[in-house]
Amino acid sequence: MIELFSKKRYVMKIGIIGLGLIGGTIAKALNKKHSIIAYDIDKNSLEYAKKEAIIEDYYLDIDTFLKQNSIIYLCLYPHQIIDFFKVNKNKITPNQLFIEISGIKKVLIEQVNSLNIPNLNIVYSHPIAGREKSGVFYSDDQIFKGANYAIIDQQKNNSEDLDTAFILAKDMGFKNISLVTAEEHDEVIAYTSQLTHIISMSLVNSFDKNINLTHFTGDSYRDLTRIADINISLWTDLFTQNKEYLIKQISSFQKQLEYFKEYLEDDDIENLQNIMKNAFIKHQNYLKDR
Amino acid sequence: MIELFSKKRYVMKIGIIGLGLIGGTIAKALNKKHSIIAYDIDKNSLEYAKKEAIIEDYYLDIDTFLKQNSIIYLCLYPHQIIDFFKVNKNKITPNQLFIEISGIKKVLIEQVNSLNIPNLNIVYSHPIAGREKSGVFYSDDQIFKGANYAIIDQQKNNSEDLDTAFILAKDMGFKNISLVTAEEHDEVIAYTSQLTHIISMSLVNSFDKNINLTHFTGDSYRDLTRIADINISLWTDLFTQNKEYLIKQISSFQKQLEYFKEYLEDDDIENLQNIMKNAFIKHQNYLKDR
Numbered sequence: 001m002i003e004l005f006s007k008k009r010y011v012m013k014i015g016i017i018g019l020g021l022i023g024g025t026i027a028k029a030l031n032k033k034h035s036i037i038a039y040d041i042d043k044n045s046l047e048y049a050k051k052e053a054i055i056e057d058y059y060l061d062i063d064t065f066l067k068q069n070s071i072i073y074l075c076l077y078p079h080q081i082i083d084f085f086k087v088n089k090n091k092i093t094p095n096q097l098f099i100e101i102s103g104i105k106k107v108l109i110e111q112v113n114s115l116n117i118p119n120l121n122i123v124y125s126h127p128i129a130g131r132e133k134s135g136v137f138y139s140d141d142q143i144f145k146g147a148n149y150a151i152i153d154q155q156k157n158n159s160e161d162l163d164t165a166f167i168l169a170k171d172m173g174f175k176n177i178s179l180v181t182a183e184e185h186d187e188v189i190a191y192t193s194q195l196t197h198i199i200s201m202s203l204v205n206s207f208d209k210n211i212n213l214t215h216f217t218g219d220s221y222r223d224l225t226r227i228a229d230i231n232i233s234l235w236t237d238l239f240t241q242n243k244e245y246l247i248k249q250i251s252s253f254q255k256q257l258e259y260f261k262e263y264l265e266d267d268d269i270e271n272l273q274n275i276m277k278n279a280f281i282k283h284q285n286y287l288k289d290r
Numbered sequence: 291m292i293e294l295f296s297k298k299r300y301v302m303k304i305g306i307i308g309l310g311l312i313g314g315t316i317a318k319a320l321n322k323k324h325s326i327i328a329y330d331i332d333k334n335s336l337e338y339a340k341k342e343a344i345i346e347d348y349y350l351d352i353d354t355f356l357k358q359n360s361i362i363y364l365c366l367y368p369h370q371i372i373d374f375f376k377v378n379k380n381k382i383t384p385n386q387l388f389i390e391i392s393g394i395k396k397v398l399i400e401q402v403n404s405l406n407i408p409n410l411n412i413v414y415s416h417p418i419a420g421r422e423k424s425g426v427f428y429s430d431d432q433i434f435k436g437a438n439y440a441i442i443d444q445q446k447n448n449s450e451d452l453d454t455a456f457i458l459a460k461d462m463g464f465k466n467i468s469l470v471t472a473e474e475h476d477e478v479i480a481y482t483s484q485l486t487h488i489i490s491m492s493l494v495n496s497f498d499k500n501i502n503l504t505h506f507t508g509d510s511y512r513d514l515t516r517i518a519d520i521n522i523s524l525w526t527d528l529f530t531q532n533k534e535y536l537i538k539q540i541s542s543f544q545k546q547l548e549y550f551k552e553y554l555e556d557d558d559i560e561n562l563q564n565i566m567k568n569a570f571i572k573h574q575n576y577l578k579d580r
Contacts (some may be wrong), residue, residue: 199493218438246392
């Protein structure tokens with residue numbers, strides 16, 4: 001897709017459905033080069049975003065919005081995406097491109113496909129960046145700078161639509177933009193994102209002594225629990241819709257914990273140090289690749 | 291101990307045995323107010339520290355060092371502390387105060403006690419701050435600013451020695467300085483520090499797909515794996531000497547992971563969301579207390 005960067009670039013008119021944290025951040029990142037029009041059910045969010053120049057303008061009426069926009073970011077929680085298409089499936093035109101941005105793919109794509117939506121062109125993608133806050137008020141396009149973005153390689157997408165999603169991700173500031181299958185995406189995200197959030201919450205929940213914890217924590221505890229402040233509604237969707245891969249990842253992680261426990265119980269210093277060395281080397285390689 | 295702060299403060303001459311990351315950082319933090327003299331077996335570290343004004347001066351000979359210093363920070367790994375006392379136990383004088391700073395206490399104190407060292411006054415303490423690097427070259431007294439410090443409340447310490455450890459911790463920049471028993475310390479540290487490191491390493495070790503991970507990670511993965519770069523020799527001491535509490539903490543954490551897995555398997559949304567809410571509330575309370 002590299003050659004596309006040398007093509008003449010136009011200012012595009014881009015619609016955003018759902019002006020929450022990620023919708024707002026996409027708007028903020030793209031509104032510098034392009035013209036961003038938003039739709040949301042919350043007028044406060046829209047007015048705030050317009051006042052702050054996060055968006056160019058907005059519609060409160062979905063029909064007008066859909067008529068006025070040909071490239072549309074769908075920034076809703078997975079279950080809302082299905083609700084949205086159920087209600088609006090017959091208003092979609094063949095010259096429109098939807099770009100979806102949630103954190104899970106396989107089940108969502110199956111659900112959307114089962115709706116048999118006429119005229120739907122949709123690219124599924126995932127900006128792998130976020131904050132432990134929700135709402136357009138916390139929009140911060142710095143979180144996209146140098147971050148990762150995944151685009152789902154579906155046989156039925158035409159390459160022009162994939163290219164559009166790719167170019168706009170570059171415009172937002174993303175660095176590594178990967179084309180992967182829905183399964184590959186969901187499996188690796190179950191590990192890098194979903195398991196990490198489950199670890200963070202489980203860590204918080206696993207201690208119940210009556211002691212002022214804040215006096216006994218260092219950076220490591222603060223770092224590992226930062227993401228325990230989860231958006232419950234969003235993550236319920238993400239966890240349950242990716243439960244197969246997620247359960248496998250939790251099990252694989254549990255096995256590693258079990259090794260530590262066994263080697264400690266057996267005073268098996270050699271094996272204890274071997275897993276420490278393994279982690280060190282794997283993590284060094286990870287840092288080197290970045 | 292508060293009234294001590296109003297007492298006239300003197301510049302103290304303070305010795306440091308072991309000029310690694312923490313020894314060097316203590317030196318750096320205290321050398322602004324006091325006069326720091328170091329002992330180490332590595333001459334490079336000592337010369338670097340003198341050149342950088344991290345210390346005032348150093349001795350390469352332990353006998354001279356011990357004769358010249360009355361307040362001595364013992365900045366060695368736990369097993370080195372025992373080795374040190376075995377060799378030098380008869381050179382210690384009754385007017386000396388040792389302040390020990392490692393990350394575990396109960397087993398270490400038992401081991402030191404079993405040596406029956408004549409004249410030994412020692413306060414066990416733990417600056418709860420560190421970096422994923424070792425050596426005096428990475429000394430950075432900013433890591434102590436606002437951080438936590440624990441002092442072990444042993445019946446046999448006199449209050450003047452405890453006060454000295456307390457005042458010097460304040461001088462280093464520590465904010466919350468707690469007096470706890472060795473058991474209380476080891477139990478909470480098994481959770482806030484040791485379990486977190488085991489989680490980080492286990493997370494790194496639990497994925498083995500042939501995929502460029504760096505293209506699919508966000509801040510959460512980077513935060514949770516930061517501390518996987520462990521100092522293997524140091525942490526072998528810390529883990530094995532605190533294995534009882536640590537094994538309990540790993541088990542308690544495993545139970546929490548098991549809940550997630552069960553509720554996901556059973557599509558039990560209500561309970562899934564309950565543990566997410568619990569974590570959210572507990573973490574908010576933790577942040578409020580800080």
